[in-house]
Each structure stands twice: as C-alpha cells, then as structure tokens.
Amino acid sequence: MTISRTKKLAGLAAAASIALALAGCGAAPEDTPADGGESAPEVVEGFLPCLVSDDGGFNDKSFNQSALEGMERAAEELGVEPIEVESSSANDYAPNLENLIAEGCTFIVSVGFKLSADTIASATANPDVDYAIIDDWADAESDGETDAPNIKPLMFDTVQAAYLGGYAAAAWSAEQGVNKVGTFGGIPIPPVTIFMDGFIDGVGKYNEDKGGSVQTFGWDVAAQDGSFTGGFAANDTAKQTAQSILDQGVDVILPVGGPIYQSAGEAIADAGSDTVMIGVDSDLAVVDPDVADIVLFSIMKRIDAAVYEATMQAASGDFDVTPYVGTLENEGVGLSGFGTFESQLPEGLTDELDALREQIISGELEVTSPSSP
Secondary structure, eight states: OOOTTOOOOTTOTTTTOOOGGGTOOOOOOOSSOTTTTSSOOOOOTTOOEEEEOOTTOTTSSSHHHHHHHHHHHHHHHHTOOOEEEOOSSGGGHHHHHHHHHHTTOSEEEEOSGGGHHHHHHHHHHOTTSEEEEETOOOOTTOSSSOSSTTEEEEEEOTHHHHHHHHHHHHHHHHHHTOOEEEEEESSSSHHHHHHHHHHHHHHHHHHHHHTOOOEEESEETTTTEEOBOSSSOOSHHHHHHHHHHHTTTOSEEEEESTTHHHHHHHHHHHHTOOOEEEEEESOHHHHOTTTGGGEEEEEEEOHHHHHHHHHHHHHTTOOOOSOEEEOTTTTSEEEOOOGGGGGGSOTTHHHHHHHHHHHHHHTSSOOOOTTOO
C-alpha cells in the first residue's frame, strides 16, 4: 500500500516553515473493526492519526513495519489519510513529534521504547492529543503510572511465545542430531532480552521433558548477559555477531532486533550451512522472501493489531489509555506456522506446543522474564 502523506520531517523543519501494576491489561487487539466489520465507527471531527518510527525505519520487516500496517489498515477503513514519519536517528524523535503536532495530529503512535522520553514530553505538552507507545510503559519515574495521562502503552509478554519457540527449536535441533541452538540481540533492552529469556528457558523445558541435551549459546538467563550487536542495523558487526554464534555449531539461530536478521541470513549463506533461522515480531517467511527458505518459524507479537485497535478507539472518541498487554491468551503473541518445514517436524511436536500453550494460559506453567510487562 502506498504510504499516505508520508513525510521525513526531522531535518526538514526549516524547509517545512510505544508491570501489569499499571492498571492491568487492556482488551485484546481485534482483526476486525470494533463493530464486527459491518461499518467503520463514526469518526470524530478533525481526527488525524499519525505514526512515528524509531531509527529502524518502516522497511525493517519487523516492529516498525508491523505498526505501519496496523495504522494504514485502520486509516483505510476510517477513510482518513494518516501522516507517517520515519526517524533516521534518535535526534529525529523530538522534531518529528513536534512537527506532527504542528500538522494537527490528534492521535500519535510512537514505535518503540527509544521514543519514550520524547513521547512523554510531547504528551505532557499536548494533553488534548491521544498517544500510544509500543514496547514501553512511558514511566520514566518508575512509580507504576504513565508519566502523562494521555498515553496508552502497547506492551507484549513475548516471553510466553518465545518459550514455545525455544522448545520447538530444541526439538528441531535434537531431531537433526545437532543439539545446539543460539541467539543474539541488537541491544540488551527489555523488548529484546524478553525474547532471549523465553527462548533459552523453552530449550530447558524441552531438555527437562525429553531428557535432552540441547545446548544454548548467546544468552545467559541467570546473568542476563550475552551476545549483542550494539544496534539494530544490518551491518558487518551484526554479521560478525551472527557468525560467532554459528561458529558454535548451532543449527538454529534466533536474531532479536529488527533488520539484524538480514545479517544472520548472509552469514548462514556464506557458510553454506543448513542452519535455520527464527524470526521475531512479524512472520519473517512472509514479509521477506529473501530469507523465507531458511525461516523455521517466527515468534510473533501482533503490533499491527494493537495499533489498529488503538487507532479505531481514538477515531471514535472513545480512547482508553488502559495499558494493553499482548499474551498467548489474547493472541497478542504466538508462533507463526512452520511453512515448508511442517512436514519435517519431529512427530508430535505441534501437539506438544499446543499443550504447553494451554498450560501457560491456565497458569499451570509459569513463564516469566525479568523483562515481563
């Protein structure tokens, strides 16, 4: 879909004159309009939805792109033109938000924790504008409340889905006779390490249940320390970091951090190995055909659905700032399908994953991370 009124505002200002203790989790995001799909809700006069990316940009095949898709789907149903702006660096965040206010935006979604401080400042200065932020509580004061009453946090308990992913990865590697899996991240921040925690713990669950001996590389849950690229860019550093994990002999690798998966894909291709990759946030086998043939599955968080629902709420004048937390139960997080690898899975694996999912939802199996929302 063509981006409507997309503007790269930062740097062009002169020329142009994102703990359940926060009140619990909100309703699950919906795949259909709030009224069941019969018609879009009546839009409040002057409603203008806007979206600002972090420095990964909208073509990251990950959380920025997913947020964009959610915003555009809502805007199309509402019959409005959104303003969607990309940030090239952290220096762009505040100017982009300022310019969105100048453009008359009435609802602004910030993509990612990196925009937290600037989003809080913008929301505080503009109390009549509705805001949502992805992967952040907007709680710089750490007092259990958002720092501005007009911000809705959109959070995801991805440790639950990543746990299933770790179990599946271990089962795959054991079936291949390799018994080695690994992970690496972009930056050691909660939205990244929560994936890594769940992944490693899921491997541990497989070993416990099956008497397995699958080894893990790249992340130590107890020490909260591991392998990171220092950013989210697909570059030589990311490729070298991926290679350091591949050098351990793993046949499954989980890159956590937007475009860094591209560097992992290059490292796998250069090595000519049979290693498969796990995607995060979006279904990587669908959004990037270049790596589809090596994507075993993806650990999903439905950022698109959360942004869609928040936008529809704001459009109707019924915006609810209660934090949303995506879980397995409300389908805000989960696993994608296994695609072409489905026929090669260990016998009974999908049934085992379904059983684990139900145990996590019921509370029989407690799955947590120091980064859990």
